[in-house]
Amino acid sequence: MRASRLSLLGLCVALTSSVFAFEPLPLAQQGGVSQVMLTCTACHGDALMGVAAAGFPRLAGQSADYLAKQLYDFKAGKRSNPFMQQFAAGLSDQDIQSVTRFFAALPAAQYARPNRAAAASDLGARLALRGAWERNVPECVSCHGPGGVGVGKTFPPLAGQPAAYLANQLHDWQKGVRRNDPNDLMGHIAKALNEEEIQAVSDYFAGLPAGGAR
Amino acid sequence: MKHLIPFALCLASAATAHAANIAMEDQSQLPAAPAKAEHSEWFQPPHEKDLPNDGFGQLVREGRAIFVDTRNQAGEYVGNGMNCTNCHLDQGRKANSAPLWGAYTMYPAYRKKNDKVNSFAERIQGCFQFSMNGTAPAVDSHIINAITAYSYWLATGAPVGKALPGRLYPVVQEPAGGYDLARGEQVYQQQCAVCHGDNGEGQKAGKDYVLPPLWGKDSYNWGAGMHRINTAAGFIRHNMPLGKGGTLSDADAWHVAAYMNSHERPQDPRLIDGSIEKTRDKYHADDGVNLYGKVVNGVMLGQGVD
Numbered sequence: 001m002r003a004s005r006l007s008l009l010g011l012c013v014a015l016t017s018s019v020f021a022f023e024p025l026p027l028a029q030q031g032g033v034s035q036v037m038l039t040c041t042a043c044h045g046d047a048l049m050g051v052a053a054a055g056f057p058r059l060a061g062q063s064a065d066y067l068a069k070q071l072y073d074f075k076a077g078k079r080s081n082p083f084m085q086q087f088a089a090g091l092s093d094q095d096i097q098s099v100t101r102f103f104a105a106l107p108a109a110q111y112a113r114p115n116r117a118a119a120a121s122d123l124g125a126r127l128a129l130r131g132a133w134e135r136n137v138p139e140c141v142s143c144h145g146p147g148g149v150g151v152g153k154t155f156p157p158l159a160g161q162p163a164a165y166l167a168n169q170l171h172d173w174q175k176g177v178r179r180n181d182p183n184d185l186m187g188h189i190a191k192a193l194n195e196e197e198i199q200a201v202s203d204y205f206a207g208l209p210a211g212g213a214r
Numbered sequence: 215m216k217h218l219i220p221f222a223l224c225l226a227s228a229a230t231a232h233a234a235n236i237a238m239e240d241q242s243q244l245p246a247a248p249a250k251a252e253h254s255e256w257f258q259p260p261h262e263k264d265l266p267n268d269g270f271g272q273l274v275r276e277g278r279a280i281f282v283d284t285r286n287q288a289g290e291y292v293g294n295g296m297n298c299t300n301c302h303l304d305q306g307r308k309a310n311s312a313p314l315w316g317a318y319t320m321y322p323a324y325r326k327k328n329d330k331v332n333s334f335a336e337r338i339q340g341c342f343q344f345s346m347n348g349t350a351p352a353v354d355s356h357i358i359n360a361i362t363a364y365s366y367w368l369a370t371g372a373p374v375g376k377a378l379p380g381r382l383y384p385v386v387q388e389p390a391g392g393y394d395l396a397r398g399e400q401v402y403q404q405q406c407a408v409c410h411g412d413n414g415e416g417q418k419a420g421k422d423y424v425l426p427p428l429w430g431k432d433s434y435n436w437g438a439g440m441h442r443i444n445t446a447a448g449f450i451r452h453n454m455p456l457g458k459g460g461t462l463s464d465a466d467a468w469h470v471a472a473y474m475n476s477h478e479r480p481q482d483p484r485l486i487d488g489s490i491e492k493t494r495d496k497y498h499a500d501d502g503v504n505l506y507g508k509v510v511n512g513v514m515l516g517q518g519v520d
Binding site (some may be wrong): 121144149188 | 308425
């Protein structure tokens with residue numbers, strides 16, 4: 001596990017240096033989407049479905065607007081990740097538009113979609129489906145949709161994302177290195193959660209069974 | 215009891231809007247909540263995990279499910295995109311968000327406007343007709359029984375007939391210069407549109423609304439309590455943006471409540487003879503601060519949308 005994570009990171013570093021770090025070029029001059037795709041698939045998986053072991057998120061089927069905002073936010077330093085910030089720095093507006101539209105059109109797996117009506121026995125399910133309102137933490141599904149399916153251009157899918165990715169994001173919000181959410185809607189929630197809750201709710205969404213049924 | 219059932223069926227089957235169909239005409243409010251003593255807790259409803267595994271526990275669970283997923287679980291009585299919990303946050307448990315534990319113990323209650331004593335069941339019927347823009351399930355239906363059982367359970371240990379702190383939405387003082395629709399639009403675009411959409415249309419995942427529509431055909435109708443600007447201001451001030459209640463000023467809560475309620479929505483089902491003016495004079499003239507039948511930007515509100 002450790003070795004595979006390191007080798008993936010190594011690959012990313014290599015790609016970072018060769019493709020983007022020294023001479024950022026518009027996509028077209030690098031061979032278009034296919035060249036960028038090579039770079040992306042190295043970490044996000046062949047079908048861009050993410051790599052759970054490494055905590056690299058799924059991009060396939062995500063909202064193009066949401067993904068584009070993340071790339072701009074990496075550029076602007078409102079979201080922190082050394083590799084992604086470097087990749088994003090080399091992308092033109094046109095690149096970002098092309099690549100995010102491409103990702104959005106890719107098929108994504110379907111997961112179960114429990115909503116607030118579902119039973120919630122463990123800690124992760126309780127946070128997802130009931131919230132922790134005594135601390136003003138709404139149910140995750142109240143914005144991210146049933147099963148965290150994702151809603152519109154603002155609320156990304158949580159279902160099937162690697163637990164490590166979800167936990168990393170909550171940690172980044174806690175630390176203030178991710179601060180690209182509208183009106184601090186997510187930041188204040190992350191800051192209200194303890195470590196056990198972060199792990200539990202991340203595991204909950206990562207572990208939702210496949211299938212579109214409620 | 216038996217002879218009431220055909221009567222209720224008649225009410226439900228006479229589909230078109232007519233005042234005689236309305237099980238509960240009055241949307242005015244009962245006594246306001248007293249202030250909470252300093253350092254004291256809000257009333258604490260019981261925990262879901264403590265529900266017994268018997269017939270009662272089962273009915274309470276079903277009531278909870280209807281309350282949070284109304285469109286799917288009681289769809290034939292819902293005429294819009296709302297769920298009960300959209301206006302009663304935290305499954306009807308949250309103080310200052312019209313919690314069910316604050317309502318259950320205050321019924322039956324006499325209301326002078328319709329000159330009768332309303333049962334709690336009739337009060338829930340009112341929610342279905344106005345806030346849900348639908349039709350009222352019969353008083354002895356499973357849906358009303360289940361929601362009543364859920365409310366009763368949430369009120370476990372609450373004193374009967376005593377207004378508790380945290381019930382209803384708190385009263386928020388109207389700004390000295392009155393509300394300002396232009397400022398309300400600003401607040402809306404900055405704070406609300408990210409979830410509810412640029413035009414109050416809400417947002418869906420598949421066929422289900424996740425973030426509720428605030429005006430238009432899938433929102434609450436002109437007879438719902440939330441159509442009053444004063445009521446909406448109280449809700450917004452203490453509960454919106456979701457998870458960040460208490461962050462808007464009193465004045466901004468009023469401005470944005472007025473902006474929200476200056477848009478068209480489904481007709482008041484009590485509409486009299488097709489006349490907005492008659493309906494306004496009978497039901498809206500003495501019902502808090504509202505814009506039904508008022509002219510805004512040259513257009514009279516209260517036309518309704520289908």
